[in-house]
Amino acid sequence: MIGHRLRIARAAAGLSLRDLSAQIDGLVTAQAIGKYERNEDMPRSGVLLALADALNVSEEYLLSDDDLVLEGVEFRKKPDTTAREEAAIEANSIHLLERYLAIEDLLHLKSVDWEKPRSAPHPVSDIRDAEDAARSVREDWGLGNDPIPQLAELLEERGIKVLSLSLQNIDGLAAKVRRKDHMAARLVVVKSDAWAERKRFTLAHELGHMVMDPSPDMSEEEIEKAAHRFAGAFLIPADTLRAEMGSNRSSVSIGELVALKERFGVSIQAIAYRCKDLGILNQSAFVRLFKLFNQRGWRKPPYTEPGAIPPKWEEPKRFERLCYRALAENMIGEPRAAELLGISVRELGIRLDSAVQ
Template sequence: MKMIGTRLKLARTASGMSLRDLSAAMNELVTAQAIGKYERDESMPGSAVLLALSAALDVSIDYLLSQDRVALEAVDFRKKPSAGKREEAQVQAKVLHRLEHYLAVEEALGLDSATWDRPDSAPYPINEIVEADAAASQVREAWHLGRDPITNLVELLEARGMKVICEPLADSIDGMTAHVRRADGSTLPVIVVNASHHGERQRFTLAHELAHAVFEPHKRLSEAEVEKAAHRFAGALLMPAEIIWREIGRHRTRVSLGELFALKPVVGASVQALAYRCKDLGIFGQPVMRRLYDEFERQGWRSPPYEEPLPVARESATRLRRLCFRAVEEGAMSESRAAEALGMSVRELDRAMAGPWEDQPSP
């Protein structure tokens, strides 16, 4: 007999509903206690209850009955201390939910997603924080990126076989990195970024999380030092020294905010990250940094939601959307399954496939 416990709990957690919430969403067709038994595989719902669960959770019956299994391992959040365990659990459930659909679409198209293009010589040993610069340079060299700014970081990572999930998250959570283990034992790195954040914050989070995927920090480094190394890696990946030296110079005793904001869209990073990169490279000394950060503080840019003027366009993960469109056109997947994978209705899917409408949903 097929049981639905794992899938049911995953879908409920991803929706943010408690057992009682789900019972209420089903007009109390069954009690919260009964739903708990379904999740523990102590009983199996009948067809009417299964339909009601499917409607309340906005997932298909096929999804609830599927026996495919994926799991997240080595989960690491980039978050503020205010983020709670419930928020973390909901993020993990959302990610697993999306990844199961993602992998199913790739499987339907016969695409190999068992490996990713790990940069040569990775993982890179990190004995000191400053070694993060060399690691970023090695990634750029291995992936033939040259020294130009990276236009679309999501597209780069997904082209290299990483799974990137853009989800609206609580503001206390910037992102997450993990490995997804498939039923056949293979693993893939996954990076999650908060879809609600501005582009500069998303890009820094993506680069920061990539650091964790390619680092091998020495055991003597504290957790805080590893985070600082990941920050430095992110700055070096997005803002290679050659670009900064060319645009700002080797040493400055004064700099205007206007000059930094003019460079912000070029490198796709916040002015604050740009200033800190200049500090790492020895371009700005403490007096310059003190003046800049006093101004950042006065403007309120160092406090949540950390919004600066002239925000960079948000990054978006479009590969899953493209694959779903392809799967439908090639007859490899039904419209209903593709719509479910993208978190939209069949009508919305048809509209999205018909043309580049400005108001179409963007999962």
């Protein structure tokens, strides 16, 4: 039955039932498409082909029964994000993840299982407990106290699927992925055109949610603050920052913060928060800094702080590499590779040519 996949593909395309009916020139009504999605009816072959064309998917995709389901979805979003926007992002995430898993199957690769840190889940009853959780994850994964150069790559090595999508009011999401006859996977989605320092914080924040076990007494706001604290501690270990800055400062220059940003790959604002959390900066010094950040417009989109790190600096690359590998081994042709990557055959040719040069 095609109901689940048809609904996902339509949501990914941002179409209502009426919109989809119009896209196929009224070949069937919106009510009929609704029946297909509820598995109350099946489209005839001509309608199936028209639906696939309109949604830019294959007939095989719509007919497949290997459904993915996202569970426990958590969004990092703006307050005015609509339910329709959320549904579209979930659908696009599933759609891209299905391509990812398809290429792994094609290459006969075992999909990397989520390598949960040995000490997780970490009980958290206070925001400060997130500090210990971050330190333990670093120890479990053998990271020491050094800065992490490519966080997306690290998470993918540990079995977390990281996807990059064009998002508007949403900075990212995290979810468990249920797949027929497979163990649950972990998924994190980041905003493709966000500055790399913001992507890295989103990735670390979502990792925090995965490894922490908040007390039932904690509010949603406190849980989010704990995930923020985890992200700061994971990206900027306390001992390393104190070695760089000292243990007690009454002020810090923008130039020093930019240098630290280049080392740790996080925003100036995240470093300032980290300094406050660790008591390196007192409250008055912290407030002065954020007044300056506001005056210079760094706290509003597009968040163009000094030393902004380009979005492509922190992008997940494993899926793309697997597509190129399958192409090189003649397991797929260029049209299929382009379809998996969501680009045109011409764009694929340009990428391949630039890689050779």
